[in-house]
Amino acid sequence: MPTTRRQSLTTRYLMTCAAIGAATGVLLVPANFVAAALAPTVPVLYSAMLGLWIVGPVLALALVRRPGAAVLTMLVAGVISSASPLGASSVLTCLMVGAALELAFVVTLYRVWASWLFYAATFVFSALYTWSAFVAFDAASMAPVVQALIVGLMMASALVGTWAGLLLARRLERAGVARGLAPARRGTPVVAASDPA
Amino acid sequence: MSAGSLAGGPALPGADTADGDARLGRFAGPAWDLRTYDPLVTAFGPLPVVVWVFTTRDLLTPALVGLAALLVILLLVRPPARVVGVLLLGLPVLAALMTVSFGVLTDPRAVDGTVLLATVGPFELWSGALATGLATSLRTCALLLLVLVGGLSTTGQDVVRAMVQQLRVPYRVGYAALAALRFVPRFGHELEVIRAAHRVRGVDHGRGPLAGARRRLGYAVPLLAGGIRHGERVSLAMEARGFGAHATRTERVVVPFRVRDVAFLLATWGGAAAIALVVVAALTG
Numbered sequence: 113m114p115t116t117r118r119q120s121l122t123t124r125y126l127m128t129c130a131a132i133g134a135a136t137g138v139l140l141v142p143a144n145f146v147a148a149a150l151a152p153t154v155p156v157l158y159s160a161m162l163g164l165w166i167v168g169p170v171l172a173l174a175l176v177r178r179p180g181a182a183v184l185t186m187l188v189a190g191v192i193s194s195a196s197p198l199g200a201s202s203v204l205t206c207l208m209v210g211a212a213l214e215l216a217f218v219v220t221l222y223r224v225w226a227s228w229l230f231y232a233a234t235f236v237f238s239a240l241y242t243w244s245a246f247v248a249f250d251a252a253s254m255a256p257v258v259q260a261l262i263v264g265l266m267m268a269s270a271l272v273g274t275w276a277g278l279l280l281a282r283r284l285e286r287a288g289v290a291r292g293l294a295p296a297r298r299g300t301p302v303v304a305a306s307d308p309a
Numbered sequence: 310m311s312a313g314s315l316a317g318g319p320a321l322p323g324a325d326t327a328d329g330d331a332r333l334g335r336f337a338g339p340a341w342d343l344r345t346y347d348p349l350v351t352a353f354g355p356l357p358v359v360v361w362v363f364t365t366r367d368l369l370t371p372a373l374v375g376l377a378a379l380l381v382i383l384l385l386v387r388p389p390a391r392v393v394g395v396l397l398l399g400l401p402v403l404a405a406l407m408t409v410s411f412g413v414l415t416d417p418r419a420v421d422g423t424v425l426l427a428t429v430g431p432f433e434l435w436s437g438a439l440a441t442g443l444a445t446s447l448r449t450c451a452l453l454l455l456v457l458v459g460g461l462s463t464t465g466q467d468v469v470r471a472m473v474q475q476l477r478v479p480y481r482v483g484y485a486a487l488a489a490l491r492f493v494p495r496f497g498h499e500l501e502v503i504r505a506a507h508r509v510r511g512v513d514h515g516r517g518p519l520a521g522a523r524r525r526l527g528y529a530v531p532l533l534a535g536g537i538r539h540g541e542r543v544s545l546a547m548e549a550r551g552f553g554a555h556a557t558r559t560e561r562v563v564v565p566f567r568v569r570d571v572a573f574l575l576a577t578w579g580g581a582a583a584i585a586l587v588v589v590a591a592l593t594g
Contacts, residue, residue, distance in 0.1 A: 123548050124541055124545075126482065127488070127544035128540050132536070200348065201459050203465055249411070250445045255414060284534055287530065
């Protein structure tokens, strides 16, 4: 029996990710409807919505600090948000985001959990996503101002999403949620004594 | 749909009736119903076509692909009349909207040689820009229809079941995702409790859009904390009932992979290849 794997996939860890994923999915159902309305009419504003897909996996990774948290969370988010216009294909969209963010932590062998890695991961992902959106919307034929707006808004919204995810993770950690689930961090105490909350 | 049509269908491959009809549920239907196909095949099978359509720039290819996908949806998926109405009425409106909105965004310098159609405030609409916009809008509609083939014929839950049974995703992961569906109504209840608690304590974030955002964030943390704690309690209950004790488990709904799934995959990819290599070449001559 692969004991180490057993330990990393505890039911508590699975259901914690499932809860975060369910919350993300609930957020993404209306987001999908708004995106479906914005994409054909105001594609520039549509590009500002990217951050909504990033909050969930960042939050899960930052809070749980275990391999697979982002993928698992986004799998659940995809299943929940398949109640939106695009149906089951949202599973794939969400898995793609989760896997892309997870990749940065795979590369560092799940040893680095600093904020810069989260920002770096989202930066790389949103750059790739912006490129794909460029191809899809044929943005190369658009006015330079519009191109700059689309790139700027996408990147900015992804970084804001990361910031929000990290903020939520910090607040939840301070509230004592998921305590003992994440491996203890070296150097910093898990609960700061000076916390007013 | 019914078991009767399955028994009466002579065209079905023998594998369909081999084992456990009762456990096949709605997968035990005739081959003309795309809902009886493997969810992975219908949801992810058209993906190579999606990637290919992404890279096209002409008008004909996305129009043909979109038409083919629409035919598959109308003939094999047969969504409810309301959805058909939205598709048939909404798509042309969507295409027209996108043509104009993407046309407005097109770089005017690239289409200098064409006719200026209209000027609204700072925006100018050139006929060449409209052609670029039409290409983008046709492409987006084709992509939407391709995705809808899977989206309308299967559900997220069945995709998860198929992942567990065919992609060998650990069943503990799959069932965690299925259990999470029950968290959604729970969140609604929890939100009401948190709102009431904030009101009782007189939590005030002031007025205006910034205060609204702060209020949302104020809901987000307790909501997530409550959700995660609920998840932990559920995990205890699951473990107490022996969840994950064995390496394998039984399934209430069996997702089959049959000849029709292979046929669908081959037809999808073959159809796309035929459009790319034969039809477009023949029409543009």
